[in-house]
Amino acid sequence: MRGTETSSWMKQLTSSSRQGRHGHVLHLFFTRLCLQPSIRGTVDPYPTAVPTALRACAHLAEAASGRLIHALVLTRPALARDQVVATALLDMYAKCGLIASARKVFDEMPARDLVVWNALLAGYARHGLPEHALALAVKMRGRGLSPDLVTWNAAVSGFAMASDDRMADDLVGAMQEDGFQPDVVTWTSLVSGSVLNFQYGRARALFRQMVAGGACVLPSSATLSSVLPAFGTVGDIKHGKEVHGYAIVTGVERELTVGSALVDMYAKSGLVHEARYLFDRMSERSTVTWNSMIFGLANSGHCQEAVGLFDRMPREGAKPDHLTFTALLTACSYGGMVEVGKALYRGMREEYGIEPRLEHYACMVHLLGRAGMLDEAYDFIKAMPVEPDCFVWGALLGACRSHGNVELAELAASRVRTVEPGSAAGYVLLSGALASAGQQHDVFKIKRLVKRRRLKRLDGCSWLEMS
Template sequence: MTRNVEALQLFDNFSQKIASLRHLNSPAATLSEAKQAHANSLKAGLSTQTHVAAKILSLYANHQCFAEADLLLYSLPQPDIFSFTTLINASSKYENFRHTLKLFVKMLAHRLFPDNRILPSVIKACAGLSALKLGRQLHGFGLTSGLALDSFVESSLVHMYIKCNALTYARKVFNKMAEPDVVCGSALASGYAKKGDVNSANMVFGEMEKLGIEPNLVSWNGMIAGFNQSGHFFKAVSVFRSMHSDGFRCDGVSVSSVLAAVGDLEDIIIGIQVHGYASKLGLRSDKCVVSSLVDMYGKCGCALETLRVFEEMDQKDVGTCNALIASLSRNGMVDDALKTFKKYRGQGMELNVVSWTSMIACCSQHGKDTEALELFREMQMVGVKPNSITIPCLLPACASIAALAHGKAAHCFSFKRGFADDVFVCSALIDMYSNCGRIQAAKQCFDRMPRRNLVCWNAMIGGYAMHGMVKEAINIFQLMQSSGQKPDFVSFTSLLSACSQRGLVEVGKSYFNSMSGDYKIEARMEHYACMVSLLGRAGKLQEAYSLVNEMPFEPDACVWGALLSSCRVQHNMELGEVAANRLFELEPKNPGNYVLLSNIYAARGKWTEVDKVRDMMKNAGLRKNPGYSWIEVKNKVHMLLAGDKSHPQMMQILEKLNKLSMEMKKAGYLPDTDFVLQDVEEQEKEHILCGHSEKLAVVFGILNTSPGTALTVMKNLRICGDCHTAIKFISSFEKREILVRDTNRFHHFKDGVCSCGELW
């Protein structure tokens, strides 16, 4: 009887073991079945048997459950090479490369060495992580062990070296391959093309044919895409032509790649030819081709053709819609871009973060700053999460209208999403805070950056320059060099601008001369414009004019404009007429140039000449740009226009302004009527001065904020001398710190003094 019971127990145990193995031989087993098999094997005491463990590991690997697989693997007292092979190959296949290398190290710790099944997967992981040093060590192991002669190992080495940008090593492996194939040859040729090495790319492509390797469609596409990526656009088009002449039938990838190159070349004739060829191939419904056509026509400035291509598409998707928005934006058609965006959003198209970001960037770049902020708000309301590209696109809009509250909100959002340390986000934050008058906040962003690129350094130098803080700008410039970062032409533009703000003629000359001498940077138009402005503001107008005449290239409107502005400051009518006449030729439709000359005449009392300039403007169909200022109060931006009576608080503003005017006169202040460009009575001139937008904005801020609150006002034109004097008085009388940003710089008014030192 006892023997029968023992026999039954043995049979029952055997049955359990058989049940535990039921799902192990089924590759299609679900994750639940895999876990059940694992549990049964634990109960039956079979989990430590290597052949059973290998099958369970395979099931876990198929479902990418690497945590569970690791627990099982590490529980084995003596795991074999097959157990590691299963997991290493699976983690590499699913691009979990760090886990691949972790398993590989664990395998070596067990004194197990890779074979020709494991080594390619580990080399692939090195390629994915750009771990060139480890990849070379594996190559060395392959050479000593003989595994490097295996065709799969050779192929993986070639691809690893290409992805790690070590093309010399890739070429050596390729040349020693017993049986080089089209995949390795194509990858190597494409790698050289991406690097811009035309000769090597052509050489490898030619060697393939000598070795009897026939290039395929992937080979040609890799060359076209590679040359396009490296900026060799003519070469990309040339390869496309060769491909066609050799009888290869192009596909959507070929056409899309060459269209990108044609767009960058802005060669509309070739673009039309490729368009026609794509139509013959029946690729007009290919979404990638249509997106590339939209992009190409946009880069070539053919906005109507862009719209036509898009509208002819049968099934429009978010990708082509994004391409259209970018194309319209590139051509300044922001209203059409907005209309397209709203149209397809209304039709239920699921626009993604790229769509919203493109539209925000479009509005921000073309003066529709309020619309950009509204789009950012709507984007979050519909559940589309902004990314590290969206924020730098939004912040210039905040900077442009000094919407500090919105800028701060975007900054906080960046912290929450974890990309506040992104160099592009940080650069945009530095610029935003600088433009909103918060230069210390900009410096704090700069100081907290874990790493900095040239854009960040330039943004900080530019911020200090805008605030007239030349010492600080020079300090950042010197710190940039000591950190190993080389300055570029933008660095010197900001530096020279800072010197110009403070009238540091000799310092500015020194930096200007050192550009070519010490840094091998040839002076550009903007550098000459800064020098002309620097000399002109310092009263050295003749020297400035001589510099203009000695320039190695023809001066543009920016240089002559700097000279004309300096003539306005120095009241030099004769030289001002010379500069203005050149500007009338270069920019006949710019009303600002006519206004500046008119200002010079008005300051001299030359009313006949003032009338002549006005007649010139009238005949040209031009009108003076209206002066307006804006101020942010309680998270809302308020705009005030010069002479505008429609503002709901205008009566209170004018009443307060009159009271301040009386206090100013008691203190000995007299309105500077030279800044009134009309031939009217003195009393009327004083009345006109009271209507200047910067004064209205300052008084609006005083009326709507608590006593002692700092005010920040933005103006679309240069602040006039009378307003400058008046705001100095108001800052002292009202005990307020007032910041005014005009088109030239920031003015910090405090206790009756301005930071510009009267150099503006």
């Protein structure tokens, strides 16, 4: 590879990386280094090219490509000894969730600076191993390295995501004692951890403390997109609109993550017209944005509009995922669009290569059962390649209640009790089916049984009761 040609290739690689075109980075890398016979095995890639390609793997969660690059590194002694390359390898494995591989790279490094320790520590925190992160921080200090703000933030984030609020708060106190003040990353980690664990009240309180409590830290777009899901109910929408106003004032409303979070918040609050207005104004939309809008339309009764929106996705370059089809099948169920739902279910696998999950099976049973096609719904369950869960059987049981099929309801209820023996959901839905059939005496018997056994209502199945 001539010098000018190499220089041009590196410029393309670097430019694509800066623009976030990570797939193109990998295409350039493997095309030049692996697919051209004239250079295969004879030319070492520039040391800066390998870390760039590894960062692309990390962004795309392309562990398989990352392993290929690792194999290439191992054949080049100069690259294998390069500290920057080793750090990029460790970070790639950590961000792809391959923590054991990241630790192996870490252990084999002859020298480790603070960046290396922080990369592994962040990997532990990100993937639900906060105790490992904290132990690594202690070990780091024992080796004479003082934690910096990145170290502290990674540890705080790990415990916040693990819903260990006390430990997260204690670490914030410890970092202050160590001379570091919480920054926007610290606050965002605490807020997003609370939202992730459905502690919406705590998330809102933390955000208010950050904005008005003397923290002297301005929320970033990441903070706003993290906290907005905490306002996704009718009762909290007023404060959600205040956050929206803050996003407008600070100029981040049209950033992809913030815009998507706003669409999701308004859609979940039932303000579907506001959600659609924002959706239509967005210059860029992710799959998450499309899913939020389709779910919002479906749950608000705009079922045909939800399916119509899906038809736009391929034309605008959006790639549907499993949640997209959950939203679509929900829309078809609520809208009574049985044939459309069947076609979408087939297309999910045949056109998009998405294998059905249990939630898709439950949606199909709900679709068929809601339309009164109980026998077909039961046949669908029997043909499932996986064991049905409580949501699948609960969907059939709810349909039996609506259509008064006591015999099939009793069968479905027995299956619900088998997979969720501590839940009252099966009994509750069965009592509804018996009540619809006029068997009030049996209803009272079931209610006494639930009370005597002190069974708990499975809240997650409540949507299945809708007729």
